[in-house]
Amino acid sequence: MAYYVINGGRPLNGSVTISGSKNAALPIICASVLAGEPCRIENLPDIDDVRRITEIIEMMGAKIERPCDGVIVIDPRTIEKYAVTNEMAAKLRASYYMLGALLGRYGYAEVAQPGGCAIGQRPIDYHINGMRALGATVQNRGGIVTASSDKLTEADIYLDMASVGATINIMLAACRAEGRTVINNAAQEPHVVDVANFLNTMGASIRGAGTNVIRIEGRKNLHGCTYAIIPDQIEAGTFMIAAAATQGNIIINNIIPTHLEAISAKLMESGIEVITGDSGADFYMQIIANDRPRAVNIKTLPYPGFPTDLQQPMTALLSIATGGSSFVTENLFEDRFNHVRELNRMGAKVTVNGRTAAIQGVDRLYGAEIYASDLRAGAAMIVAALMAEGVSVVRNIHYIDRGYENIEQKLRALGADIKRVEE
Numbered sequence: 001m002a003y004y005v006i007n008g009g010r011p012l013n014g015s016v017t018i019s020g021s022k023n024a025a026l027p028i029i030c031a032s033v034l035a036g037e038p039c040r041i042e043n044l045p046d047i048d049d050v051r052r053i054t055e056i057i058e059m060m061g062a063k064i065e066r067p068c069d070g071v072i073v074i075d076p077r078t079i080e081k082y083a084v085t086n087e088m089a090a091k092l093r094a095s096y097y098m099l100g101a102l103l104g105r106y107g108y109a110e111v112a113q114p115g116g117c118a119i120g121q122r123p124i125d126y127h128i129n130g131m132r133a134l135g136a137t138v139q140n141r142g143g144i145v146t147a148s149s150d151k152l153t154e155a156d157i158y159l160d161m162a163s164v165g166a167t168i169n170i171m172l173a174a175c176r177a178e179g180r181t182v183i184n185n186a187a188q189e190p191h192v193v194d195v196a197n198f199l200n201t202m203g204a205s206i207r208g209a210g211t212n213v214i215r216i217e218g219r220k221n222l223h224g225c226t227y228a229i230i231p232d233q234i235e236a237g238t239f240m241i242a243a244a245a246t247q248g249n250i251i252i253n254n255i256i257p258t259h260l261e262a263i264s265a266k267l268m269e270s271g272i273e274v275i276t277g278d279s280g281a282d283f284y285m286q287i288i289a290n291d292r293p294r295a296v297n298i299k300t301l302p303y304p305g306f307p308t309d310l311q312q313p314m315t316a317l318l319s320i321a322t323g324g325s326s327f328v329t330e331n332l333f334e335d336r337f338n339h340v341r342e343l344n345r346m347g348a349k350v351t352v353n354g355r356t357a358a359i360q361g362v363d364r365l366y367g368a369e370i371y372a373s374d375l376r377a378g379a380a381m382i383v384a385a386l387m388a389e390g391v392s393v394v395r396n397i398h399y400i401d402r403g404y405e406n407i408e409q410k411l412r413a414l415g416a417d418i419k420r421v422e423e
């Protein structure tokens with residue numbers, strides 16, 4: 001098993017370029033199944049989750065070409081299997097997008113319960129109810145969800161929570177349903193908008209993505225297209241936090257500033273300087289941290305609130321905050337504090353009570369052997385190790401490989417002392 005050895009205490013300096021968004025890339029790859037022609041997808045991040053979802057659609061029969069780095073061309077016309085087995089689905093959460101994509105395209109889908117990070121129950125009842133509302137017969141037996149329909153038809157759907165996965169999955173199926181489907185209380189995350197833009201480039205008619213009401217006019221056919229994925233909001237946020245944690249000064253290129261407003265606001269509240277600029281070709285953000293952060297409170301919320309995926313790295317940063325205690329409340333997932341035990345092993349003083357972590361800032365963390373328990377907990381471990389005094393060994397980095405492209409090289413270019421060891 002590979003691990004990282006990080007010698008902490010070095011401020012990050014220099015510039016880094018953000019890769020394509022994981023949480024947009026995964027549903028966009030699945031969405032290509034809906035097209036009647038090949039789709040060329042650009043700015044794909046080179047991460048394990050993208051490799052796994054690509055393998056899934058390849059196993060269903062799609063032809064994949066990789067003309068150059070960061071680009072794939074998917075030809076879905078040769079698909080002849082409509083079942084995502086347990087072995088395939090367990091590899092990543094986003095396998096659930098095959099339900100909406102296959103159902104929309106072929107009227108039949110069989111998808112085993114998805115895997116993904118263990119951060120709570122993560123039911124998929126909204127996805128299933130959505131497919132049923134569109135007229136599909138859905139059964140959920142023995143961990144396998146089977147959905148079938150001769151003809152999907154329009155529906156007026158309300159989501160009890162603004163679920164990213166359910167919003168996208170319903171959008172995928174509704175693109176090919178007869179009539180106009182409305183999703184109320186839809187998720188507004190940037191990747192929801194990116195998937196809608198991709199589908200519209202394929203000839204779909206989706207209006208309102210980015211607001212909480214999405215309207216989808218079903219189409220009989222969707223065509224091929226060329227599309228470039230947006231930059232990864234969470235990767236950008238992770239580098240912002242890492243710069244703040246090491247009292248660094250970095251420029252982050254290839255970002256969309258509005259996607260980062262909640263994170264910028266909280267970093268500024270904690271005394272970190274955040275400057276947004278436009279280089280002409282691109283937006284960038286400069287993070288300047290001259291001191292330890294001041295204590296702030298965080299509540300995770302659906303977009304445009306503070307993203308749950310950055311709660312864990314933010315908790316690591318706040319473990320060295322000055323000026324009292326910080327309170328971090330996790331509102332989306334009931335079990336997303338597994339990183340706290342590891343932070344405390346490094347000398348942090350964090351106590352968790354239900355959904356809230358109380359963080360009493362300490363002067364410094366000390367290097368230790370620490371374990372990532374999931375993808376973003378892994379990012380938190382890296383942030384903690386970068387700011388700690390001494391050497392840390394970060395284990396279970398296969399979680400980090402799922403969602404961060406070349407994180408070791410990117411951090412090393414910023415001056416971090418980080419080494420990957422393959423065992």
Ligand code: UD1
Pocket residue numbers: 023026093094120121122123124125126127128161162163164165166187189308309332333
């Ligand atoms: C997606 C992201 C994940 C991110 C999360 C929130 C992918 C592959 N994963 O996860 O990285 O942390 O959005 O931004 O893109 N819920 C239900 N029933 C459902 C669906 C959701 O009760 O059918 C609940 C969940 O348990 C959770 C909340 O709704 O409490 C939000 O979940 P959701 O937005 O669906 O997250 P995921 O799609 O699992």
